[in-house]
Every structure is written in C-alpha cells, then in structure tokens.
Amino acid sequence: PLPLANMAPLHSLLWFRKGLRLHDNPSLLRAIEGAERLHAVFCLDPWFIRPEAVGVNRLSFLLESLADLHSSLQARGSALLVLRGKPEEELPRVWQEWGVTRLCFEVDTEEYARTRDLRVCELAAQAGVDVSTCVSHTLYNVEQVAARNGGSPPLTYKAFEAVLAKLGPPPLPVADPPARLPPGVAGSEVIGYGVPTLAELGYPLQATTVFKGGESVALARLADQLSDKGWVAAFEKPKGDPSAFIKPATTVLSPHLKFGTLSCRLFYARLQQILLEKKQHTKPPVSLVGQLFWREFFYCAAALTPNFHRMEGSPICRQIPWDDNEEFYRAWDEARTGYPWIDAIMMQLRTQGWMHHLARHCVACFLTRGDLYVSWERGRDTFDRLLIDGDPSINSANWLWLSASAFFHQFHRVYSPITFGKKYDPHGKYIRHFLPVLKDMPDKYIYEPWTAPPAVQAAAKCIVGTDYPRPIVDHAAVSRANMVRMKDAYAAGRVASAKAVIAGAKRAPVGGAAGGPALKRAR
DNA sequence: CTCCGGTTGTTCGG
DNA sequence: CCGAACAACCGGAG
Numbered sequence: 233p234l235p236l237a238n239m240a241p242l243h244s245l246l247w248f249r250k251g252l253r254l255h256d257n258p259s260l261l262r263a264i265e266g267a268e269r270l271h272a273v274f275c276l277d278p279w280f281i282r283p284e285a286v287g288v289n290r291l292s293f294l295l296e297s298l299a300d301l302h303s304s305l306q307a308r309g310s311a312l313l314v315l316r317g318k319p320e321e322e323l324p325r326v327w328q329e330w331g332v333t334r335l336c337f338e339v340d341t342e343e344y345a346r347t348r349d350l351r352v353c354e355l356a357a358q359a360g361v362d363v364s365t366c367v368s369h370t371l372y373n374v375e376q377v378a379a380r381n382g383g384s385p386p387l388t389y390k391a392f393e394a395v396l397a398k399l400g401p402p403p404l405p406v407a408d409p410p411a412r413l414p415p416g417v418a419g420s421e422v423i424g425y426g427v428p429t430l431a432e433l434g435y436p437l438q439a440t441t442v443f444k445g446g447e448s449v450a451l452a453r454l455a456d457q458l459s460d461k462g463w464v465a466a467f468e469k470p471k472g473d474p475s476a477f478i479k480p481a482t483t484v485l486s487p488h489l490k491f492g493t494l495s496c497r498l499f500y501a502r503l504q505q506i507l508l509e510k511k512q513h514t515k516p517p518v519s520l521v522g523q524l525f526w527r528e529f530f531y532c533a534a535a536l537t538p539n540f541h542r543m544e545g546s547p548i549c550r551q552i553p554w555d556d557n558e559e560f561y562r563a564w565d566e567a568r569t570g571y572p573w574i575d576a577i578m579m580q581l582r583t584q585g586w587m588h589h590l591a592r593h594c595v596a597c598f599l600t601r602g603d604l605y606v607s608w609e610r611g612r613d614t615f616d617r618l619l620i621d622g623d624p625s626i627n628s629a630n631w632l633w634l635s636a637s638a639f640f641h642q643f644h645r646v647y648s649p650i651t652f653g654k655k656y657d658p659h660g661k662y663i664r665h666f667l668p669v670l671k672d673m674p675d676k677y678i679y680e681p682w683t684a685p686p687a688v689q690a691a692a693k694c695i696v697g698t699d700y701p702r703p704i705v706d707h708a709a710v711s712r713a714n715m716v717r718m719k720d721a722y723a724a725g726r727v728a729s730a731k732a733v734i735a736g737a738k739r740a741p742v743g744g745a746a747g748g749p750a751l752k753r754a755r
Numbered sequence: 756c757t758c759c760g761g762t763t764g765t766t767c768g769g
Numbered sequence: 770c771c772g773a774a775c776a777a778c779c780g781g782a783g
Contacts, residue, residue, distance in 0.1 A: 644777065
C-alpha cells in the first residue's frame, strides 16, 4: 500500500530566478512530474529592484524576459505570476494560500542567492513543502568540479580544463516541456501578479539599450550567431574588434546566459554540432566553447572561495593598498577622465549596458593598476549596476583579473588609453559616436584632444578644459609609478605569506614538519 | 629548487 | 605584418 503522503494531490511551485526559459529547464520538468497543479512564479526582490543596485537597462531586460516567459507559459495553458517582495516572505505566503506541496528551482551559486535559498529551504521544511533543485545554470555542478580538483576550485584555466577532461562532456539539454502544462491559479486570483512596468518599480526613465531580453530573442540570436559556421569555427576572442558597435565582434549572448533566457548547455551542444562538421576550428581558451568554459571557471572559483567579492579576507586576492580617491573614481564612473577612448567605453556602458570584452579590460585596467589606482571593488560595483550581463561571479572574477589581484599577475602589461583603441579604430568612429562633443575633432587628435592646437579645437567646437575635460592623469607617468607600487605590494604580500608560513609551522610542528609542503600560503 | 607557460601590452626595428 | 626587447609576475609541474 502507498504511504498516505503520496496520495495527497501534488501542487508544484516552480520558482524562476535565473533560468528564465522553457527550453532545457529540468526544474520545470521536475515540477510537472505527477503534478495536479503548477504555479510558476518570479519574485521581484526589493534587494535588487533599486536603481543603485540594478540599472534601468538590466531591469528592462529582466522585465522583457518575464513578459516573454509569461506568454510562452500562457501558450501552454499556464502563466507566470510575478510576486513583489522578499522571497522569504512571499513564497511562504503563496504556498500556504495555494496549497503548494513541492517547491522546484534552479541552483544559483551566487553569494546572495545561496543565503536566500538556504533560508527559503528552512521555511519550506517548516511548512512541510518538499524542495527539489536542479543544476542548469552552469554546464557542470561547481561542487563536483572542485571535488575532482582535490576539494578546491582550480585557480588556473589549465587546471580547470584538466578537471573537465576527467569529468567528460557536460549533460545534454533536457527535453522541451509538453504543449499543455498543469493548470495553476486562475481568474481573480491572478490579479496583481502581472509583469510590472519600469515606472511601477520606481524607475522613471526608459531603457536606452538596443539589446532586448527574453527566451524568444535569445534563441533567435543564437540561431543568427551560429548561422555562419565558418565564423563560429574561426572565433578567437582576443582578435575581436572592441570598437565595433554596430555589429559587435562577439555574440552578445552574455545577457541571455546571465538571465538563463539561453541555456549554456544548449549553446554548448549547438557549438559541438558545428565543430564536428568542421575540419579545423579554434579551441579553448580562445574559442566560443572556451568562452563557456571561462564562465564555468569563474562561477566555480566564486562559489567556493571565501570572500571572493572582496580584497580583505580573500585567500586568492593580492592585498594592494589602493588609493581612496573619490574624485578619480567619480570621473571614471561618469565618463569624464579626459581620455576619449576610456570615456567612450564608459558611455557605451551607460547607454547600452554592454561593451566588448577588451573594452572592459581597458577601463578596468585604467581605473585600477594602470592609471587611477582605485580599488577594483569600486569599478566592480559600477559594472554590476550598469551591465545588462552583470553577474556577480563573472564580474568580480574579471575585475580580480584585470587589477592583477588574482588569476593574472603580469601587472607590467598595461593597456594604453591612447594607442590600444587606435589600433582598431584609427578614425575614432567609436569615440565620435559615444562622445558626440568630439565628433568634429580631426583623426590626428581624436585619442588625445588636449594635444590639438587651440585653432583646431575651436574649429572642432570642442575646447579641451571647457567642452571636454583635460586628462585626469598623465598616463605615461602614472602607469610607470603604479608598476612600482604594484611591485611593492606584491613584495609585501610575499613577506606576509612567508611570515604566515613560519607562524603556521610553529603552531603545527607535528605531522609534515619537514619542508611543510602542505602549508598553503595565506595572503 | 628550477623551469615553463600564461585567452587578449607596448614600443621599436625591420 | 612580425619578432624581439622591455621587465619580470604567478601557479604548477618536475
């Protein structure tokens, strides 16, 4: 005889967070297994829904994604109900109101999400609601990756690739959901659960980005990007043109991967299909598959490294005494450093919420070790707010990289805010587009307008110091000085870690005393 | 300990 | 367009 509990009608609550799609959605399949009712919800958490945390472009992308998800669910006889409030309060309310017996959601490894989900799971346990989670935001389970690396996340891409080789290919996408989904709440019960407008959420301005959210858009973009198989096979990330803005040099699928409107496993599977047909193709780390692996590498490191998002207390972050220079930070943030290449990139960030990877490198290097010597955490926060693909793990990881705080340590390789962009865009089309005040500056001075003779500035209707700022620092001088400061900071770190090793050896003289190879350097 | 390789630097000389 | 010098870091392999 079946236990009585199994006889109770199964009412599933599918909680969307990332993973805003119907394709390759194992949590959705889990939720409908034997379910009499399915309630699909998204919760607008006030923690995120504030302009200081999430800019209008990313929020707009999210709302478009929710609307698209809702219409796809509607086409299957279901609906997306948008809750407003803290998940820890809203979910218990609806699972009581709707008689929910099972809660399904996708694993999210982000710091905030882990704490939130742990709390929600506790509340579910108290309420007698079963919880079921699936890994589908990443190719692999990050815990398994770390386990196969001896219990800690790999710190180099090479080591990471070696672990993936041991794990074998990632899971294939799961089947699409059926054409009809179980019913949820209906009629007057759904009133107040629609997708809100920006204004309703306290965002007075409309989005300015050209990039749109939603699973439909993501799948169309994927198909479009993969239609040129030669391009896919020849893709080499560092060879892209960061100044291309009409037709970007990369796929711009990152916001869709961030929100899960595109499954990384579907993307991976489609890439593999194409590469099988091609005799020769590029490989990780520079290929498109390599880009998915970078994403995975950074998710893994972020999920399993304590204090990953901070310098203090991080075991992998170099301790660097950055300058607390508010004016420098604000000039960078507000696109008024006086270096057109840098300011144009920051304007692209503000208007589109997306820049080419190498463009991000230039402004990140400039803010930190290259020129302004401001902490990577400040720049990270700006990116986190304004990028449409802003994802804490990947964002912090890249800032750690560019500031030579972790993963990358060749701090004497500094991007020039003048010559780097010039290589790709000698006429400054990119600068002229994002900084219209410079549109009539002659090519010769477009990257260094302060060197233009006064008559030239007057003719271009752009007087440096009045219409466009003078350079905030002398790049040649400060970058040289900063390299010395970085060298000193690294040296101080080595001294500190040597002391830590000695102290550790004194504390634990038993066991592997001779040489102590097990002792990890603490920085 | 040494040595090697590291997604994406710049500048100069040819 | 290409290689070398520049100045020199790290983690990981051996």
